[in-house]
Amino acid sequence: xxxxxxxxxxxxxxxxxxxxxxxxxxxxxxxxxxxxxxxxxxxxxxxxxxxxxxxxxxxxxxxxxxxxxxxxxxxxxxxxxxxxxxxxxxxxxxxxxxxxxxxxxxxxxxxxxxxxx
Amino acid sequence: xxxxxxxxxxxxxxxxxxxxxxxxxxxxxxxxxxxxxxxxxxxxxxxxxxxxxxxxxxxxxxxxxxxxxxxxxxxxxxxxxxxxxxxxxxxxxxxxxxxxxxxxxxxxxxxxxxxxxxxxxxxxxxxxxxxxxxxxxxxxxxxxxxxxxxxxxxxxxxxxxxxxxxxxxxxxxxxxxxxxxxxxxxxxxxxxxxxxxxxxxxxxxxxxxxxxxxxxxxxxxxxxxxxxxxxxxxxxxxxxxxxxxxxxxxxxxxxxxxxxxxxxxxxxxxxxxxxxxxxxxxxxxxxxxxxxxxxxxxxxxx
Numbered sequence: 001x002x003x004x005x006x007x008x009x010x011x012x013x014x015x016x017x018x019x020x021x022x023x024x025x026x027x028x029x030x031x032x033x034x035x036x037x038x039x040x041x042x043x044x045x046x047x048x049x050x051x052x053x054x055x056x057x058x059x060x061x062x063x064x065x066x067x068x069x070x071x072x073x074x075x076x077x078x079x080x081x082x083x084x085x086x087x088x089x090x091x092x093x094x095x096x097x098x099x100x101x102x103x104x105x106x107x108x109x110x111x112x113x114x115x116x117x
Numbered sequence: 118x119x120x121x122x123x124x125x126x127x128x129x130x131x132x133x134x135x136x137x138x139x140x141x142x143x144x145x146x147x148x149x150x151x152x153x154x155x156x157x158x159x160x161x162x163x164x165x166x167x168x169x170x171x172x173x174x175x176x177x178x179x180x181x182x183x184x185x186x187x188x189x190x191x192x193x194x195x196x197x198x199x200x201x202x203x204x205x206x207x208x209x210x211x212x213x214x215x216x217x218x219x220x221x222x223x224x225x226x227x228x229x230x231x232x233x234x235x236x237x238x239x240x241x242x243x244x245x246x247x248x249x250x251x252x253x254x255x256x257x258x259x260x261x262x263x264x265x266x267x268x269x270x271x272x273x274x275x276x277x278x279x280x281x282x283x284x285x286x287x288x289x290x291x292x293x294x295x296x297x298x299x300x301x302x303x304x305x306x307x308x309x310x311x312x313x314x315x316x317x318x319x320x321x322x323x324x325x326x327x328x329x330x331x332x333x334x335x336x337x338x339x340x341x342x343x344x345x346x347x348x349x350x351x352x353x354x355x356x357x358x359x360x361x362x363x364x365x366x367x368x369x370x371x372x373x374x375x376x377x378x379x380x381x382x383x384x385x386x387x388x389x390x391x392x393x394x395x396x397x398x399x400x401x402x403x404x405x406x407x408x409x410x411x412x413x414x415x416x417x418x419x
Contacts (some may be wrong), residue, residue: 088291091239091290093291094289
């Protein structure tokens, strides 16, 4: 099954982090990446720029065009900071792999679905 | 109740959970397995009074439900015009080890039953959903009974069961056993689920009954089954002991004449179920150290 792993965290924490703390975070990602390549399949992943750099397109009124607004959809302390797309055998394997990610993240594991048309 | 009807309900009580576990492990389809087993019991209720109770009721039920599953799989296959594919899958499943020969044998089935309990009590499900699902699938209680026990509507319980089953399928929760390092925490989660159901039984309800001993009894059964197949842990042993000790006093808790609650010092101890509380005394003696018991106690309070 394919899972989208969404990582949420306090953005200022990364900004405040010392070089050594950043190194620890990077090591955690490397350990995750290595474990995924061993027991599952890494399909992709990126770190994201800060939420303030985001632009949101709201649904358009009938016949109209979309309005562009500044910033993320929701105001929250924890913001989406990065994602991975992983193919893993099942949820328990995916959970076990995610235990390697930096421990201050909130992690959402979302299964993907095949949409057959 | 005739002997045959009695045999059907006894088979339900004794075999539902293990037969369902066996069917799910074989066909990996929770929905199909549950429907097929329900159909098999319905057939048993119709056939046993006329034909007599088979020598091996569990075996009869397993064979009947397997036929139902295969019928449904074939029907689905025809609908999808992919029959050869399914037949191949079935052949592979047959070759790689079908169900155990004797469904009456507890030890060979222990794994499958534990898998089913752990699936229902997966941490990715809410404790409330887990307790409803476990009562439905492991204990085999019908939805209206669960609704009555939780003072809920049939439709609400049915929807909760459906949502939980859908999540199991869409999130890819495995019907498997976690590694030994994670098994203990998963079994402790079963204890949480059982304790929620147990406590729900002692929450005051509208109506003349102060508490619902039947729900508490089912919770005790869930944990007993788990302990049977997974073995004990300090938390599971201590919690089951607590539940049994409390549950054994159920008949003495309410004054039969006034309907008022009777507090512990005033209870008529002759109405306690002394036979039920013999084992935990024995476990208490067996508990390795006091520290471990205290740690188990801490996790009740969290």
